[in-house]
Amino acid sequence: QQVDYKTLESGGKPNRIRPVYKPMLVYKYYVQDDKRTRRAIVADPDTCSVKEKHADLKPSLRYAINILDRDDGDKLKVYEGPPTVFRALRQWFEATGKTPGGEKGGDFVISKEGKGLQTRYTCQFVEPTPFTEEQIEMIKSKKIYDLPKIYAPHPPDVIEKLLYGGDEEGGSQSAPASASTSSSENSFNNEESDTQSATQSAAQSSGDDAGTEW
Helix, strand or coil: CCCCECCCCECCCCEEEEEEEEEEEEEEEEEECCCCEEEEEECCHHHCHHHHHCCCCCEEEEEEEEEEEHHHCCEEEEEEECHHHHHHHHHHHHHHCCCCCCCCCEEEEEEEECCHHHCEEEEEEEEECCCCHHHHHHHHCCCCCCHHHHCCCCCHHHHHHHHHCCHHHHHHCCCCHHHHCCHHHHCCCCCCECCCCHHHHHHHHHCCCCCCCC
């Protein structure tokens, strides 16, 4: 499945999106070598055998969601971002009782400033934007991106190869399309790299139902 990702423009420029349906919680590992940033998706960092072997390996908590990119002609895309952004969406849900990605949801503006450890995100509600009949049909017929498939976790042996294998070995087991998102968006050392346990970080970011509900 070819995936079109929403890449945020930095410098405080507003990036306008319309969430579609629900977000998915994702844990990723990032390892920087001399040539590139290596990535792998892990199901549960707390029970990951690769993490037990590499004490410096830290999971990064991410979320992914289908969106309509208002800055690109309402194209359907996948946005993957840090808990900061999705926490703001959840707070809007708690305040209004409306699902951000539901029929009565609306547009949000995300801004990104800084780089690396100094990266900061803000997310604000703009206005309600009910789905059109065409968009509702698209969702009902499941013509949106299959996030569980795109972000399917790698098994331990593949994680080991992707993160620590040689160039030839690592290239033989490619990550799913999600691993191709820009390094500026998914840097392993940005503000949202998580050093806590998977259970703690998920609960603190969006509540016990993180990744499946708002």
